[in-house]
Amino acid sequence: MIRLEPRPRASKAMRYLSPVIAAALTGVCGVIFSALAGLDPLDTFYAFFIAPIDDRYGLGELGVKAAPLMLIATGLAIGFRSNVWNIGAEGQLTLGAVSGGGLVLLFYDSGSAWLLPGAVVAGAIGGMLWAAIPAILRTRFNTNEILVSLMLNYVALLLLSYLVHGPWRDPEGFNFPESRLFPDSAMLPVILADTRLHLGFLFAVAAVAIGWVFVRRSFIGYQMRVAGLAGGAAEYAGFNRARMIWIGLLAGGAAAGVAGICEAAGPIGQLLPSISPGYGYAAIIVAFVGRLHPIGILLASLLMSLLYLGGEAAQMELGLPSAVTGIFQGVLLFLLLAVDLFVNYRVRFKTTVVEEALS
Amino acid sequence: METATAIFLATLAAGTPLVFAALGELVAEKSGVLNLGVEGMMIAGAVLAFLVAAETGVLWLGVLAAVLAGAAMAALFAVVTLSFQANQVAAGLALTIFGIGASAYLGLDYTGVALKGIGPVDIPVLGELPVIGPLLFALDPLVYLSFVMFAAVVWFLYRTKAGLVLRGIGESPASAHAIGYPVIGIRYLAVLFGGAMAGLGGAYLALAYTPLWVEAMTAGRGWIALALVVFGTWRPGRVMLGAYLFGGITIVQFHVQAIGIDLPPQVLSMLPYLATIVVLVLISRHAGMIRINAPASLGMSYHPAA
Numbered sequence: 001m002i003r004l005e006p007r008p009r010a011s012k013a014m015r016y017l018s019p020v021i022a023a024a025l026t027g028v029c030g031v032i033f034s035a036l037a038g039l040d041p042l043d044t045f046y047a048f049f050i051a052p053i054d055d056r057y058g059l060g061e062l063g064v065k066a067a068p069l070m071l072i073a074t075g076l077a078i079g080f081r082s083n084v085w086n087i088g089a090e091g092q093l094t095l096g097a098v099s100g101g102g103l104v105l106l107f108y109d110s111g112s113a114w115l116l117p118g119a120v121v122a123g124a125i126g127g128m129l130w131a132a133i134p135a136i137l138r139t140r141f142n143t144n145e146i147l148v149s150l151m152l153n154y155v156a157l158l159l160l161s162y163l164v165h166g167p168w169r170d171p172e173g174f175n176f177p178e179s180r181l182f183p184d185s186a187m188l189p190v191i192l193a194d195t196r197l198h199l200g201f202l203f204a205v206a207a208v209a210i211g212w213v214f215v216r217r218s219f220i221g222y223q224m225r226v227a228g229l230a231g232g233a234a235e236y237a238g239f240n241r242a243r244m245i246w247i248g249l250l251a252g253g254a255a256a257g258v259a260g261i262c263e264a265a266g267p268i269g270q271l272l273p274s275i276s277p278g279y280g281y282a283a284i285i286v287a288f289v290g291r292l293h294p295i296g297i298l299l300a301s302l303l304m305s306l307l308y309l310g311g312e313a314a315q316m317e318l319g320l321p322s323a324v325t326g327i328f329q330g331v332l333l334f335l336l337l338a339v340d341l342f343v344n345y346r347v348r349f350k351t352t353v354v355e356e357a358l359s
Numbered sequence: 360m361e362t363a364t365a366i367f368l369a370t371l372a373a374g375t376p377l378v379f380a381a382l383g384e385l386v387a388e389k390s391g392v393l394n395l396g397v398e399g400m401m402i403a404g405a406v407l408a409f410l411v412a413a414e415t416g417v418l419w420l421g422v423l424a425a426v427l428a429g430a431a432m433a434a435l436f437a438v439v440t441l442s443f444q445a446n447q448v449a450a451g452l453a454l455t456i457f458g459i460g461a462s463a464y465l466g467l468d469y470t471g472v473a474l475k476g477i478g479p480v481d482i483p484v485l486g487e488l489p490v491i492g493p494l495l496f497a498l499d500p501l502v503y504l505s506f507v508m509f510a511a512v513v514w515f516l517y518r519t520k521a522g523l524v525l526r527g528i529g530e531s532p533a534s535a536h537a538i539g540y541p542v543i544g545i546r547y548l549a550v551l552f553g554g555a556m557a558g559l560g561g562a563y564l565a566l567a568y569t570p571l572w573v574e575a576m577t578a579g580r581g582w583i584a585l586a587l588v589v590f591g592t593w594r595p596g597r598v599m600l601g602a603y604l605f606g607g608i609t610i611v612q613f614h615v616q617a618i619g620i621d622l623p624p625q626v627l628s629m630l631p632y633l634a635t636i637v638v639l640v641l642i643s644r645h646a647g648m649i650r651i652n653a654p655a656s657l658g659m660s661y662h663p664a665a
Contacts (some may be wrong), residue, residue, distance in 0.1 A: 085448055137636070143643040146395070147586045151632040154579050162625035281456055288449055323463030323574060330457025332400075334435065335443035338451065344444075356417070 004345045014343045019050040019289045019296065022304055022336035030310075030333050039318075047317065048310035058309075060195020064267055065305035068093070068259035068276070071204040072283035074211040075255025077292040079248025081215065082224035083231065086249050088134060088149025089256040090280025091126040091156035096257025098160055099126025101271045104186040104264075105168055105179060113187045119261055120203075127257020128250050130156060135249040139242040147192060153280070161273045168271060179271035188266045200262030205298075207255060212294040220247060248263065256280060277308065277322055285333045304329070364493055371502060372568055374606025376401070376560035378505045380584035381591070381598045382512050383429075383556025386472060388588055389516060390467040390549035391529040392440065395451025398581025399458025399552045400432040404561025409469055409572040412565075418477050422501070422562045429558020430551045432458060437550040441543050456575035459575055469572040476570025477501060501563050508556070513595045525549060529654030532661040542661060557581065558578035579632065586635045590642050594654040601638070608634045 034044040052058050072089050079086045086092075100123030107115055133152060137143040161177070170180045189200040215221040224244050227234035235241070263275050286304050290296030299307070311325030380397050387394050394400075404425035412421030435452050439445045477499050485496035516522040527543055528535040532542045560580070565572060583605060591598030612627040643649060 021407050087452065133636075137640055137643075141640045141644045142646050142649070143636075144586075144589060147582065147589070147639060148636050150582050151579070151586070151635050154632045155629050158625040158629050162623050165625070166623060236467045248384055278456075281452075284449075284452060285456070321463045321553035321574065326456050326460025327464060328460075330453045330455075332462060333449065334439055334457065337450050338443050339437050340445060341443040 003348050004341075005348045006104065007346050010343050011346075014132075014340075015291065018339040018343060019291065019300065019336055021339050022289065022332060025335045025339070026328055026332045029335075030328060033327075048313045049306055052309040052313055053306065056192075056256055057195050060192055060197040061309060062302060062305050063192075063197045063201045065218040065308045067198075067201040067204040068263060068279045069283050069286045069304050070301035071200075071207050071259045072252070072256045072279060072292060073286035073297045073301060074204075074207045074294065075252040075299060076283055077287045077290070078214065078224065078251040079209060079219075080228075080287055081151075081292055082227040082244045083249055084245050084248030086131060086134065086149050086252040087146055087284060088131065088280070089252055089283055090276060090278065091149070091153035092154075092256035093260035093263075093276050093280050094156040094160050095130040096123035096127040096260030097271060097275045098163065098260075099123060099129075099257070100261030101179065101182075101264045102163075102168070104182050104269075107184060108180065111185050113185065115183075118190065118267065119186055119265060120258060123257045123261025124254045125257065127196045127253040127255070127260060129253070131249040131253025132255070133180055135246050138245050138249075145245070149249075157274070160271065160275070164271050164273055170270075175263070177273050181270045182265055186265055187269060188262060196267050198262070198266040200259070200266050203258060203262065204301075207258075207302075208294045208298055211297075214251075215294075220244075224248065240285045243355040256283075282308075282325075283328050285329050288333060289336055307332070364490075366614065367494060368498075369610045369613075370603055370606040371498065372606070373609040374603040375502050375505050375586050376563045376568060376580055377587060377602035377605055378509065378599055379560035379563060380557045380581060381587040381602055382595060383553035384584055385588050385591070385593060385595060385598055386490075386512060386516070386525070386547045386556075387433075387553035388548045388593065388657055389579050390525050391528045391532060391654050391659065391661070392437075392546050392550050392553075393414050393446060393447045393451070393658040394433065394436055394440075394454070394550060394553055395585065396432065396436050396454025396458065396581075397451075397553075397557050397584050398579065399455035399583040400429045400557035401458075401561040401564075401584075402462045402568045402575065402577045403432050403458045403566040404429040404558030405576060406466045406469075406561075406572060407558075408464060408562035409474065409565040411436075413469060413472060413474055418566055421566055422559070425558040425562030425565075426555045427558070429554040429556070429561065431554070433550045433554020433557075436554070441546050441550070442631075442662065444662055447658050447660070455581070463574045470574065472571060474566070474570040475546055477567040485616060499567050501559070501567055504559075505563075509595060509599055509622055516595065526654070529656055532656050536661075536663050538642065542663060557584070560584070583631060586639055589649070590638045592642065592648055593654065594652065605631060605634065605640075 003135045031041040031045060035041045053062050076086055076089060100119040103119050103122045104115060130152060133143040134148040137148055164177045164179055166180045170178055182351045188200055190198055223239040227239060227244055264271055268275055282304050286297060292301035307325055307328050307329050311322060314320045314324055384397055407428040408421040408425035411424035414419050433453060436450055439450045440447050448477055479497045479499050482496045516526060525542055528542050528545055536542045564576060587598050587601040590601045608631050612630055615622060615627060
């Protein structure tokens with residue numbers, strides 16, 4: 001008889017293995033899915049997940065998509081660690097693009113060398129301000145940050161839509177809802193020739209390093225870890241909960257804001273009604289699959305980026321909607337959560353002594 | 360008078376999908392399970408309702424498909440959180456992301472297809488009464504169903520022993536288990552009911568409210584339903600009132616421009632989301648009220664063996 005037995009202590013090996021198993025099982029789901037759709041599974045797998053990255057440009061694209069995911073997931077992980085559930089990264093990203101992009105449009109003709117750094121800082125501030133709304137409502141009025149941050153995603157998208165349809169629309173843009181193209185001085189430089197890989201990727205890697213130092217080496221980072229593992233103990237120790245909520249939300253907001261302006265001043269080069277294919281949501285999955293650990297997040301963001309590239313290939317070759325990526329994102333997180341059972345439990349095939357005695 | 364009737368009916372229609380989804384989530388939460396995947400279950404219901412209705416030409420089969428789709432999605436959530444004890448917040452998000460993706464895929468060939476939706480019932484004499492005829496006796500069948508479901512939920516939760524057990528499990532699963540109730544089994548049923556109701560809400564959107572399929576057409580209504588449960592402090596009557604309040608706010612958008620207030624459409628579309636935040640703040644300020652009414656074990660995993 002097969003049965004589950006609690007492990008005496010959580011398995012460390014399974015903690016690190018379960019994201020790998022979940023990713024592999026997601027791949028198996030992809031194969032089944034393509035077989036059901038009447039495609040040759042192996043060809044499809046190759047076309048969607050190998051072909052997009054088998055050249056220099058493709059590898060650059062992997063980095064282009066991994067950058068915002070890595071950046072945002074690192075910021076979110078700081079909050080998630082202490083059970084601060086910011087799921088408004090998509091909106092914070094949008095506000096980052098709005099405030100950074102707004103600065104660029106305001107000083108459009110300045111040609112100043114400070115325009116780009118200014119825009120990145122403005123992006124971070126915009127994202128933080130947007131995240132400050134759930135933070136203040138949570139700390140002052142005890143309002144659920146999950147629902148508030150999520151609602152603000154819709155508001156942010158509508159705000160961006162209003163701006164590019166109205167005041168910020170390119171006067172020479174044939175009435176398309178688009179801003180003017182950013183001037184070269186406001187564009188992030190490409191860091192790998194013949195690709196679109198831009199400076200934002202280095203921001204993301206730097207964020208991962210900063211996140212690691214914060215969590216492992218700072219006292220408040222330690223407090224937040226304790227709060228996540230044992231809320232009662234943290235309260236008893238007198239750790240300041242409000243401060244953790246603020247830091248958790250602002251870290252996510254700043255990271256998402258920078259990611260937003262880096263998209264606008266990087267691969268996109270202007271403001272559009274939509275500047276993110278759901279990076280703010282996908283980054284939540286990246287944070288979980290990466291075990292809230294910096295190295296894990298780095299690897300998970302590359303995996304998620306590959307899912308996006310596969311989704312784009314499917315879009316172009318099969319005419320599937322881009323939302324299909326969401327199916328696999330959801331499946332990946334589901335499988336991870338399911339496989340995580342084996343961190344705390346193990347499977348036993350033998351019968352117990354009692355059962356033997358009874359039989 | 361005509362306008363007032365129209366506004367009343369429009370409010371009712373806009374509120375109905377929220378009534379279904381929020382009442383379903385209420386029952387799940389009363390058993391102690393926080394399922395953040397309402398948006399995903401709702402959109403799954405919407406797409407399957409539309410797909411089945413368009414293929415078979417039978418609207419009621421569409422409704423049935425939506426119920427099953429919502430429950431199937433909820434079953435995924437239940438397996439992961441109840442049997443595998445995963446974090447409920449994360450699993451709910453996974454469900455929503457999965458549902459939005461899967462519905463976009465399934466609905467691809469149906470985008471922009473229009474359907475003759477579910478119309479009002481035709482009751483001979485009563486429906487022709489002045490004023491109250493159109494208000495009470497000429498609604499569509501799903502609206503009546505939402506009234507029935509409301510009564511059923513109230514009766515079940517507060518007038519039956521099973522309802523008492525379910526609420527008890529939400530307060531203290533360990534005690535309920537000690538008395539001998541199957542905690543996990545009952546939570547499974549509560550979550551499945553929540554999914555079926557979210558599916559119904561989706562069906563109402565796709566077959567009655569706007570009988571056509573558009574990608575991501577639930578537009579955050581599942582999340583608003585979640586907020587309504589908090590807003591209604593886990594009481595069915597208040598949750599239902601809240602749903603109609605939101606229906607009203609959705610309708611306001613369309614009438615503001617008619618009376619000459621010139622706001623950009625995007626700003627008007629923000630109203631339901633901003634209103635959700637405002638009501639959440641107003642209700643959460645009373646920390647005591649939330650604490651008294653919220654199921655004590657809400658969102659926490661429980662396993663008898665652990």
